[in-house]
Amino acid sequence: MAHVNDERLGKLDIYARPFIPQSLRMVNKAPANIISSEPAPWVDFTRYVQTFAGSDFLTPDTALYRKDHLDATPDQLFTPSYGVEQGSLLLTPQNYHDYFQGALKQEGAALQQECDDHALFRVPLVRNGNMDPRPAMFTLHVPGLREQSLRIEVGDIVQLRQLHFNLRGEVMYGSRITDKDGKPVMAPRHADNQYNSVVWGIDRLKECLALRVDSLAPRSMMFNVQFTVQAERLRATYTAVKNTQHTLSATSSDNWMRSMLFPEPSDGYYQKTLNKAFTDFDLHDQLLNYEQSKAVNTVLNETYGPVPFIISGPPGTGKTKTIVELALQLIGRQETPHLLICAPSDPAADTLVQRLSKHLKLSDLRLINAPSRSFPEVPNTVLPYCCVDDGLFSLPSFKELMRCKAVVTTCRDVQMLVRARLSNRDLCELEGKLHSAIHPNTSPAKARLHWTGVLIDEAAQATEPEAILPLSFVATPLAPGVDESQWPLFVMAGDQHQLGPRTASKASSMQTSLFERLLKRPFYCDHPLARSKQSGGVMRPLTQDMLPILRPAFANLIRNYRSHPAILATPSSLFYNDTLEPEATETDSLLSWPQWKGRGWPVLFARNILPDEIEQDGGGWYNIGEAKLACQYAQSFLLHGLLQPSDICIMSPFRAQVRVLRKVAREAPFSMPGVNIGPLEAFQGLESKLVIICTTRTRDRFLDQDVAKGLGVIHEPKRFNVALTRAMSGLIVLGNPDVLVKDENWRAFLAFCLRNGLCDGVVPPLDELEVGKGGLVSRLEKQLLHQEVMDENDLRALPNGGRTLGVPDGDEHQLWESGIAVEKFIRESEDVGR
Template sequence: MEDDDDGVRVTRIDVYAKPFVPLNLRAVNDAPASVIPSSPARWVDFPAYVSSFAGTSLLLADPPPPDLSEEQGESLTSEHALSPNANILLGAKKPEDLRSTSYHAYFQHALIQEATAQQHECEDHALYKVPLGRAHLDPRPDMYWLHVPGLRELSLRIEIGDVVQLRQLEFDARGELKQLLFTVRHDATVWNIDRARETLTLCVNGLAPRSMLFNVCFSVQAGRLGALYRSVMGIQKALRGGDNTWTRSMLFPSEADGVWQTTLNKGQVNLHLRDRLLNYEQVRAVDTVLTNGFGRVPYLISGPPGTGKTKTLVEMALQLLTKQQDPHLLVCAPSDSAADTLIQRLGKSLRPSEILRINAPSRSFPEVPGNILPFCRVDNDTFDLPPLQQMMRYKIIVTTCRDAELMLRARLTNADLYTLEQGVLSMLHPADPVSHPRLHWTALLMDEAAQATEPEALIALSIVAPPRGYEATQQRLPVFVMAGDQHQLGPRTASSKSAMQTSLFARLLERSIYGDHPLARSKQSGGVMRPLTGDLLPLLRPAFTNLIRNYRSHPAILATPSALFYHDTLEPEASNVTSLFSWNGWQGRRWPCLFVDNTGRDEVEMGGGGWYNNTEADMACRYALSFLRAGLALQQEICIMSPFRAQVRNLRLFARHSSYNIPAVNIGPLEAFQGLESKLVILCTTRTRNRFIAQDVSRGLGVIHEPKKFNVALTRAKEGLIVIGNSAVLEHDKHWAAFLAFCHRNGLWEGDDTGKDSSKAVGEQVVSKLERQLVRQEDVMSAGVTDAVKGLRTLGFRQTEVDEAWQSGIAAEQALHDRSHGETR
């Protein structure tokens, strides 16, 4: 028993409990059954592909790591990973146990955790007594459609080619199940996915349509986890080789792998930029990678929201094509959408004969933007790999980290191509000395790297890694660059406590060569990036760049995230962010940022469907409509987000209602908007009761005590941000407390704020550099004083504050002068 928000004693309930399903329906899925397989979706024939250029012998000496089912006792079999005794296999590995000698064991442990969690996830999505419809318009035989709730929001991991288990149900006149049908299990194959309509197209062979009601079970697809496991196995093999230090220095870089800097940097960067709008930090990152003077370590680009990470990587790729000898680049991202963005931007400067977008055959065509199809290889209406001769001509390959496994299995890695070339030359010229050809892949660039699990990043890393013994030839080694932001959403995993949640990018930034460097972002104070001056020398040449200029948002929107996550270093550079200023709903200082206090009760859908809040949904739609009626924004320029999927569905219903009729407003779960931006963002926090926050947190739901979600939510907005929430609930989270205090101090508040004292908010008070600048700018302008220093004094600022502001201006001016004369990094 416990007290609810009204002080009434109630029995504690699990609001996330699974919906009730009759035992007789559940028992159907456990009953013995004969299995009828269905035609598989088309896939790449890897043995045939490899034999087309390597024959039957040239690459057999160095096969790829074994599949899961082939390594007894070591492999991540579904039997072990999903058994009740999986915890015995997990052992006691902890994050601090990750070392080059224990790499395989560490990630085997993590992958077993992930497999177990994914199995539970599949069980949560199981469907009972649902109809299967005949796809009459599909000319292919045995095609059916299945409606899957939640498919639109990617809550279920499913792709073309996956197997879905069906148990056909039939009932007698009394409503009792007949046993005849469900003793047969159809292993259907997914042939198409329509997320907008939340339907799957399934191939189901041998189905007798006596009844069209089914139990549906989803399962962990061993191939997807197997790709991750094989990458770990291959990397562990490389780490054990004493003559391959490149892989070790990419995964466990130390100061010994860096280069010591004894002089200040050159004053001018002599680059013919493709993009002339790059700023100083972006240009410096490109130039540093081109000169490759930072050592044999990964180069990391730390890019907060809106600072141009992708822009920097695109310029870097194009410059590498110009500066490297015979360049061939692998450019990756964790998601299809991020990889599509890369190909769209690179494709503006390159022809389809120079750049290829590799998609797995499992990708659905409707999900692919039409303007990138000319850069893809399509064969018989399926994505495929081009022949080797054509593949070798491409200067850039763009794919996802996971789909890079297609290249791995097609034996298109540096190690395999090197072995192949050596073997051919040895056969043709047996009397000649052993040749040491150049590596084919010269660089790996990875965007949004903080969203990739480390095993996913390893797949791409395995493509470019040099073969054993290659370093002794003293030839050029591949460059590895990652760009990301560890303070936004990390990898999407089913397990909330697995090492898989820490990306390689985030882990590397914690290593001393990056995190303890004097120029690291974490070492800065006062909101000003420390310049490289002679008194710091000698020091390790920084193998990183901190992007600081935000080109997305109004300073008021950036103020709190900059202070909380980026050591107050963000500099607002966005233009044209004032078009919403005339909206009459802004409060206080009338900055385009508003907190709206909501006391409307949150409710839970029956059967554990999730949380929604009708009051909040009505408020969000009214605010959106207000901007539309004022002519300040178009529907597609407005985004409404919530961390709860039930509220997302509720918001869509409200938006389509005749009272609002705003169906084109972008509405979705918070996670769907990472990497995106909108003119106006309306954030619905939904939760208005403290009682269920602990359950939210234990399941990684909601936006309270979830700092990365908080950061992503606030930094999507360009010109206007409205947050709807319950201040009495949010203030118990230190990050939300800082935001509430910011809004309260500046009057950016709508609703009852009686008794709200921003100085007593939970957590340390954060007054950011951007907030101080906005206040001083506004107050000086309102006072009508032309002399800024005199104006600050007349407004009541102490002499020390005036001096600090003055000195800050002098320091900024000196930094700009130094940069133009080559005295800064």
């Protein structure tokens, strides 16, 4: 069905799987002999550990390396120990394991369902031939690899069932195999085989997998393909959860892990005097602003207590810049610094290495990649900091790693270091046993931790089980114990109002990051200086009459260096208590475009009521009319010479619409191959001078199913926020206001556009929009209106014209700017303890 036009089908599951003939499905269910293929090359962790610890000095980690765990499926591995419904539990230190064990089981089941949804039927397998000298290598085309809709890695098993056909071209399986007269015949042996091929390579750009298929009988090269979930993907997080529960259950009073995961007011430090107004260190990055440098200074002085320090960074406020500066300062100050620096994704980890490499020697910095990572995905500037052994990513030698001052990896790939037995607990055990072996009659000294801290950037994008992997890696030993003065630092930077963890299940326990959960704890959210406690858009200063007070173990970044104020106005009001300060320069470069409406601010809502459609058999929503309109706007900027194609981003929350957009943009009459087009998720953390948002859905049919699947930008506040905050100098939104108005956040955006004449097309009346959040006029909107009044006064005062919005000209504008500067100076001078 290419288009659903019968409203009586309101209960139809539009995301149902495409119809597959029963004969093809039965092939997968028929009994078969399993033929395995050679695994992809991997790190030999046992051998690695023996290079520095022999075989006598580390207790075997049976929880991680038990044979039944290595062979288990996710469903077998994560069976809860007793029947507690995870959703009914309130997370506490006592039930940590049961809470997340149930959540991980749900995630494993959802991952398997995801694999089942991507199963392929009757597709060709191509022999690589002369293109690949490796034996038994084949190529399989997999739609969706480019957008990473299918989670698959090097080393994964892909099940292949070879198809056989009778003379009529019908699929044969098991007892259905017949001769030309239709009589059953003995099934040949190859018809009963299931080939467990192994992924040896991934080309996401071409959407192809390189599969090793041993002992394949090439009688037919048409196959059914089933993808599988490897237990390894969840095993590391399960083990971390299990070990964390053991730690939380310990009776020791100096429980570092408890204070990191469940901080209480008693864990914090009180301050009785205001802080110094100036920092006492030299910045590596001289462009750090007041809030960023204050965050670094607070962590360096460790004046807030043994609890996580949280850097709350809205879009474009420099979270990564702050984390990098903090890492460099810690390395310069600590006597023997060894930092673990993590991010949830490979690209984010690459960015950290690129920035740190400008200040650190090659011997002081390493990036740990799993062997499953593809070489083409790693930037050339990062490769020198990676360890490559026999053509695959591996671990540096023990001596190299111990010398490193900063080790960067993803939260998930910390398991590489865990399996190599390099955690603080393993190293302390090794040191103690070596000392006892060498000096049997002397008591060993108290343990001294190797890893002195863990920093996690973009922490709101990691699930809590993923975040505790690095946390448990640097955790203190339970015995003989470590002085509190030596406890590792734990710092997270992120934004809980942008897209959170990418999970297969919709369980809130998996979709709520540790970053977000901690910020909801009273220790943070009830603090008088928390962002949620601010009003009027001005961060409340700390004054003498507020003392004594718990020193805040958090920093609120407020200066946005990305976007024009008109672009920031709505997100700042809806998600950040109106606290964002626009600091970006050169955001007025697109103001001369003639199609801006009303006040001429670089924001435009363009009404589109052309029908949305559903791909055949529930493949996804698309809107051809919207795609053409988006390309027309993009082409207009190019024709006016205002932008290069690479400066333009067109996004949609639906992958089907992304495919349509790419097709329309690449072909005549547009021919814009250089324009960035992709799904909304792909642009988190990125920015473009012009962003065109295709909301795609123009009818309210099946919106409830969109919400249930976590799709679209309606009733999805985090997606809404990410979409609006990617733009630097221009933002265009295409959509049907009659549908978008059902969402209170979109209603607020539409009200902003209508109040200021920024709409192209008919929208609902303003009195209908200004309900709830729609009636809020943000501080930035008021400032823009005030600036416009100043501009009009200048226009009347100057005989030969005035100036354009955003161009600093005229005495009144200078006075206005001076007033803002004075306000900031007074606030920063008084807010010395903020």
